[in-house]
Amino acid sequence: MSRIEVVAPNLKRRLSGVTSTIVQLVPVQARTLGIATLGPGLPDSLPKMRWWQVPALATRPKSGRKRIWHARRNTEMVAGLLLKSVLRMPLKLVFTSAAQRHHKPFTRWLIRRMDAVIATSARSGGFLQVPHTVVMHGVDLDAFYPPKGSDDGFSASGLPGKYAVGCFGRIRHQKGTDLFVDAMIELLPHYPEWTAVIAGRVTPEHKAFGDDLKARVAKAGLSQRIVFLGEVDDIKPWYRRISLYVAPSRNEGFGLTPLEAMASGTAVVASDAGAYAEMVDVGQTGAVAPAGDGAALREAIRPYLADPALAAAHGANAAADVKALFPLQREAEGIRRVYDHVWAER
Template sequence: MPSRLSQVSVIAPHFKRRLSGVTSTVIQLVPVQNRLGQRVTTLGPGLPASLPFMGWLDVPQLWKAPEGQSHRVWHARRNIEMLPGIILRDVLRMPLKLLFTSASQRQHTGWTKWLISRMDHVIAVSAKTASYLERESTVILHGIDLERFSPPLNRQEAKQKVGLDPAFNYIGCFGRVRHQKGTDIFVDTMLRLLPAHPLWKAVIAGRATAKHAAFEEELKAKVKAAGLSERILFVGEHTNIPEWYRALDLFIAPQRWEGFGLTPLEAMATGVPVIASDVGAFPELIVDGQTGRIVGRDSVDRFVEAAEPYLQDDGLLSASATSALTHARQNFSIEREATAIGQVYARLLKAD
């Protein structure tokens, strides 16, 4: 009787219970990878039961390669997942090829450099990330679900659906409410812009954790003091976030730091142009002057200067929205990402 892992080619370990960008990546990618025939299973806690998984008691089965292959791929995304892969391959002599996906945009510690040096191959999620690696890598940008993030048939109706007034245009800023995400930069930009543009409002969607609750309250107090509480809306965290994107006319991503950042892709896929700071992968996602603008981080003046033309010129707004949608659909599907990763798997599995 064949073992339950005899048909599995790739192990995707996930060794943290805390929800993170890595968790989201695994949850989004694994079903698509398996639809494409890549035969991926997960190992570890913190993932939904709907994903294929193996238990710790199944690990000894990794000594035997899958049918028709000499190796499996161990696809790690964190240090704590690289190290067990090295032990399984080099100490226990299991037939594994080790792959690491790096999203970090900082100088690595000596420990991390050593772990990365032991990998058979490395994927970088952006060219900027690749620049911090001291070895060859394959750059594969993240993709998104273009069915989930898609434009509305009628944007005015989309606004009504989430409780917004369809008589106004809306600028959005979505994500955790905190200093790192630049929520204060967005608020200060809106305080400068909205008084001169009475047909525009702003929406901040996202949660402030307990650590950042005082930061959010300070922003709300600043908005109230400016008399703009009815035009700068804090709507909290929502599970139907694609519907909120569909209600927008312009999106701003003012982060001070970002590892990758999916919000510009999600906005563009719903037909919304994006103005973003030059952090993370944003400069690799947005075509400056066509699908939106890239501006210097941490500068309210620069965001005001970049955003105002969109508030003044409906033609520019419409043309940029069309370009953003086309760009997202042509370049950033999750199927494209999964296919590119599958090509790396194939090269590793063919290697002697």
């Protein structure tokens, strides 16, 4: 604990976008910073502190600086305030906000008590009422990269068709999976070389929603061309196998999947939910449609199905764009600058 200067709590057992951010980001931060995670649901490969070590936060690390408690959820802000204000531990509190909505009064109260606030996009920053720094998420370019071999081609999937369009993530109304399915039911009969691939978990509370989507596909006679993979062990090869990725969310916090697709050399059609519109260079790496507008989403997808060469060109542009603008290292450096500013304040 003497060398740990930053604690990244994860006070939620179920996998979420926040958890995924911690899992990807902390190993990069750990290259140049004493950092440890705290909480359940994290892989053993991450640097961790245990619950019995929490009392050690009462003493400063060897550097003499106050430790930073970097919260990403309300529960983590509350825990940080209790440690700092009630137990009088020498901590600085940093909060990252990805919310695309006005915060509730209690959340605003918590945020005002942070020593620094980070917004994951300009849009999320627009909902904050305190000074903040925008640091957009990055993507691990060692994990997500353009096709390299035969296993990265769509033919390796064993599915019919020459090209594929994909939609990955939890299957639910919020994610707009139904908008994607409806677009595919309309478009695929006109483009016989294409197959649609849907990957993601259906939680029990959304089972009826998922069953209805499969029934719609069956009724349209497209069960062989609109394929539900379920939750796959490793989604990364699928990003490389598809020629077009669709992110149809109705609302989103940040949303990493378009960046993962773009890093994999895949063109993207996204709604303007979350930070999607800040990732996609319209006409160069993909297209953007208004969130919740199924007809607009369908028409944004159509040109790519009609012209696979356009999808390939935009996919190549996307890979170059992400490499230049959204590497994970750049996110880590942006956060480190916030930490250094907090430590420099008297």
